[in-house]
Amino acid sequence: MTKTPPHKPPSAPDARGTAAERRRSAGRSPERRRQSASSTPAPAASGAAPRACAARVLDAVLHRGRSLRAELVEALPMLADPRDRALVEALCFAVLRQPGRYAAALTAWMPKPPGRRDGELRTLLYLGFAQLDPLRLPAHAAVAATVEAARMLGRRHQAGMVNALLRRAQREGLPAVDPDADWPDWLRARIRDDWPEQADAVFAASVAEPPMWLRVNCRRLTREACIGRLHEAGIAAVADPHAADALHLETSMPVAALPGFADGAVSVQDLSAQCVADVLAPAAGARVLDACAAPGGKAAHLLEREPSLRLTALDVDARRLERVRETLRRLHPDLETGPDVRLLAADATAVADWWDGVPFDAVLLDAPCSATGIVRRQPDVRLHRRAADVDALVAVQAQLLDALWTTLRPGGVLVYATCSILKAENASQVEAFLARTPDARAEPLPAHLGHASGPGRQRLPGEDGGDGFFYARLRKTG
Ligand SMILES: C[S@@+](CC[C@H](N)C(=O)[O-])C[C@H]1O[C@@H](n2cnc3c(N)ncnc32)[C@H](O)[C@@H]1O
CATH class of the missing domain: 1.10.940.10 (NusB-like)
Incomplete structure (x- = not known):
């Protein structure tokens, strides 16, 4: 997410x-x-x-x-x-x-x-x-x-x-407290159950101020040229070795002060979110569905990588979908006449309401989730989240997986991603989907995306500087 x-x-x-x-x-x-x-x-x-x-x-x-x-x-x-x-x-x-x-x-x-x-x-x-x-x-x-x-x-x-x-x-100085002190009991216990060896590091990472990551629009300038521009402005940036467009800033700064932000040459996006484009990797000209698209960070990245995509960006929340339009317009001033993009406000699970029946080559399901991987960026998540919310989210994610699978062509790829670190929303969710979907097969993912976790990979908060994120790549067999 x-x-x-x-x-x-x-x-x-x-x-x-x-x-x-x-x-x-x-x-x-x-x-x-x-x-x-x-x-x-x-x-x-x-x-x-x-x-x-x-x-x-x-x-x-x-x-x-x-x-x-x-x-x-x-x-x-x-x-x-x-x-x-x-x-x-x-x-x-x-x-x-x-x-x-x-x-x-x-x-x-x-x-x-x-x-x-x-x-x-x-x-x-x-x-x-x-x-x-x-x-x-x-x-x-x-x-x-x-x-x-x-x-x-x-x-x-x-x-x-x-x-x-x-x-x-x-x-x-302030009295010391345990880094897990601010987690509700039920969530602390679930994280300790799911990640017994890493839980302490997860809690410590959630207390720290997160680093600022930039995504370089490779259509406008190379990452090296961008580092040079930032350097001229007195901003130190380091290229990530795995994510081709990602730059790590040594000091956070207001977005508006970034050279190249206003004209769409750079955007702010965490490393883990940027990796989704690599995992989906749609071919030139592919018909792609971003099924939970708002506010549009990943849709924008996909189009930067491959402007020839025929992209449908869907979101159930019409107001948030407007943010997708704004995001895409900053990057593509010719949005209405240039790239082949359709924005649809609809419930992705109600396929008959919005799908024209032409199968997609690739589907991104960046699912609504508990956001437990991004507590350092949304610290109030811990205050508002209830155990019952996770059960409800798991049910919605399963419905989304089942519904969107029907829109994918045989041979096509669906990427399931969340910014959760709970196995119920991630590894267990995808395992259950594979068990009930005979024409689905999980594909291996590179180790730099995090811990092997069931059929996918899980980066935990702070690992390689990124947010907590889960990825699974599912191929529809012929
Ligand atoms: C994790 S966010 C997506 C972030 C987005 N992919 C991006 O990169 O900017 C999840 C989104 O799913 C949308 N959503 C939740 N339930 C949905 C549904 N049934 N159909 C379509 N969108 C849904 C939410 O409105 C929210 O915008």
Whole structure:
């Protein structure tokens, strides 16, 4: 599954704040301040405003079950300065990768830590800790801006306590916690069952900030030429030895600052997602179905590799399908007249509703899944996922496999991929499919794609720098 880049936390946020903002904020009720902060763009050069904004976002995600993406989409436009927006994202991601660590500090250092009713104060303290470790912002300015944010949130009377706790964290460092502390019991147990030898590394990788990977559009420039362009802009990049279009950046950065992003010469896409194009490897001119296409990262990659494909990109979610159109248009400004692409909003399992009966040469099923392989990029997955969701996803994946198999021509190839690390969604899913589908045969995959796992291969989070991802290549016999 594609890791959508918009919320890639940028590096090196700074700590800023304006006197004007403080004056405006003072003298209003907490509720009034809250409304004001969420309805008018904050002025630039604010240190307190982005921290107050991040505390609210985190409160909604951690205490009210909201999704991080949805909260950021709502909150970020309220901040006028891109540096403020970048700081909010960096703070939210850093906290959500290990909230248990910050909660442990409050438990150790406070006789009565703030509870859910004081959610914003609690999350403000979390992000105060996170900016000291792991973000390592300049401590003096970061603490001062966080204390100011407490006042903005109507916590003037607790500003001294915020200051004291952050100073203590600065002096003593945060108490250590186990890297698996933030996983719900059921999911931790499943990962330990499925990957007993690798589970600790999986948990450790999910705490770390993920690297930034670029995909070079090989139709526009070679990977070496791209490394040269990046180098001229002061950006260090390393070519991956196996994925032909992948570049690993040594430092993450805002997408818009990447030379070549706007004109489609480079895109942001994790290594593991990029490997899907190699696994499917459709021939020139092939009729290809991308059955779960949105937001379109893999469809775009397939077309970059082979513009002569006749591609049908399908997704059940019409709004997300619009993102496929936007993605493809950035890469192919001649989308309407150039490549042979059809975008369809439909449920892939209801084949009679959308299929014209002409078989596909290749089908990509990048299936909806638990996203347990990309927790480092979507850390709130652990908060929202329930055990019953996995059972429901396994059932949908099986339906998708059965339905899409009927659209594949004899001799054709279906690639099943997920960004899950759970065997039920991956090896066991494909084993069950092979057992009930006599004309399906799994083909071997190269070892660099990860651990051999049933009929496919599994890369675990952080291995070779990539996200957790499963691949299986299934051939329809004649
Ligand atoms: C893992 S994401 C796909 C990512 C995409 N392949 C990419 O590279 O950008 C899974 C997608 O499956 C879609 N989906 C879920 N159930 C579906 C169904 N029954 N039919 C078609 N699409 C479905 C979701 O809307 C979601 O966009």
